[in-house]
Amino acid sequence: MNILLTGGAGYIGSHTAIELIEAKHSVVIVDNFVNSNPLVLRRIENITGKKIPIYCINIADVAKLDKVFCKHNIDAVIHFAGFKSMSESLQIPLKYYRNNIDTTLALLEIIKKHDVTKFIFSSSAAVYGYINDIQYIESMPVGHCSNPYAWTKLFIEQILKDVATVNPDFSVILLRYFNPAGAHTSGKIGENPNGIPNNLFSYISQVAIGKLAELKIFGNNYPTKDGTGVRDYIHVVDLAKGHIAALEYTNKHKGVEAINIGTGIGFSVLDIVKTFEKINKIKIPYQIIGRRAGDIAECYADTSKAISMLNWKAEKTLEDICCDTWYWQIQNPNGYEK
Ligand code: WQD
Numbered sequence: 643m644n645i646l647l648t649g650g651a652g653y654i655g656s657h658t659a660i661e662l663i664e665a666k667h668s669v670v671i672v673d674n675f676v677n678s679n680p681l682v683l684r685r686i687e688n689i690t691g692k693k694i695p696i697y698c699i700n701i702a703d704v705a706k707l708d709k710v711f712c713k714h715n716i717d718a719v720i721h722f723a724g725f726k727s728m729s730e731s732l733q734i735p736l737k738y739y740r741n742n743i744d745t746t747l748a749l750l751e752i753i754k755k756h757d758v759t760k761f762i763f764s765s766s767a768a769v770y771g772y773i774n775d776i777q778y779i780e781s782m783p784v785g786h787c788s789n790p791y792a793w794t795k796l797f798i799e800q801i802l803k804d805v806a807t808v809n810p811d812f813s814v815i816l817l818r819y820f821n822p823a824g825a826h827t828s829g830k831i832g833e834n835p836n837g838i839p840n841n842l843f844s845y846i847s848q849v850a851i852g853k854l855a856e857l858k859i860f861g862n863n864y865p866t867k868d869g870t871g872v873r874d875y876i877h878v879v880d881l882a883k884g885h886i887a888a889l890e891y892t893n894k895h896k897g898v899e900a901i902n903i904g905t906g907i908g909f910s911v912l913d914i915v916k917t918f919e920k921i922n923k924i925k926i927p928y929q930i931i932g933r934r935a936g937d938i939a940e941c942y943a944d945t946s947k948a949i950s951m952l953n954w955k956a957e958k959t960l961e962d963i964c965c966d967t968w969y970w971q972i973q974n975p976n977g978y979e980k
Pocket of ligand 1: 726727728765766767768819820821822840841842843845857858859860861870871872873911934937
């Protein structure tokens with residue numbers, strides 16, 4: 643199939659582009675590079691041997707987006723594009739609502755015009771909010787989100803459900819990501835945060851390479867096994883393969899399905915530090931400080947729906963994540979910047 647990736651030059655989008663090409667699909671990318679680097683395209687070409695059509699446009703510009711769909715016969719869309727920092731969304735909520743929702747509404751208008759009926763959305767475990775039990779299952783109530791980023795994901799899920807209700811040919815898969823981490827084993831692409839990293843693995847990796855002095859651990863008084871936060875870290879290549887499985891599922895599905903994409907295993911911050919140190923034989927200095935606003939104690943996925951419906955489960959381990967993260971970092975001490 644010919645697949646359009648919005649935000650396809652980003653961390654998860656670029657890893658998914660590679661897996662799509664290796665699964666014999668063709669790929670078109672639309673990205674405005676606000677949170678990604680054009681160099682990724684050359685790295686993808688280097689890994690796959692394929693040149694990918696790329697359009698640097700703002701997806702909210704329907705006229706320009708329409709031209710892309712007129713030029714390419716698109717069979718399905720994977721919608722990655724969107725602002726993604728939970729902490730930043732608390733500072734600039736309007737920008738998050740404007741960007742994440744406007745781009746989606748424009749995209750839905752254009753796919754309707756071009757009769758594209760297969761749609762995969764990059765959603766998040768953050769939609770479960772802070773009222774649910776630890777192991778999140780898709781049938782749980784969603785909402786009570788702790789930040790505007792999470793609310794945008796939930797609002798977009800609702801928009802997609804309402805649009806699918808009046809378009810019986812639609813097949814929409816809402817992939818609720820847990821904590822993406824790791825990098826392609828080639829070390830040519832990986833997570834490339836702008837400025838000081840928010841996410842744990844990026845922060846640890848920059849401490850390890852010497853760009854940051856020490857890791858600040860946000861609280862060790864949570865009701866968890868060692869007091870530090872517990873999350874479900876999924877290797878980005880496993881996550882990318884989850885999109886391939888979801889895409890194949892749309893061939894025999896109509897309607898809307900929300901599906902968790904995680905490992906089903908929770909690891910604490912101290913587990914991550916110790917594993918990273920052991921695998922990469924490097925010391926990660928850290929200091930325990932106060933909790934970060936908006937953090938929850940513990941969450942990880944119930945993965946039974948992905949296994950039964952998509953015949954997909956994560957294969958890579960925490961050790962693989964630590965190894966691949968570090969290999970990307972030492973190959974690219976400044977990320978994609980020279
Ligand atoms: C993980 C743990 C922190 C940094 C993620 C993504 C977000 C969304 C939801 C997909 C927590 C602790 C972190 C640091 C620390 N993903 N930590 N020191 O908060 O679970 O959010 O999942 O939509 O995009 O960010 O991930 O990596 O920020 O934190 O102690 O410097 O590490 O308290 O327990 P989080 P994270």
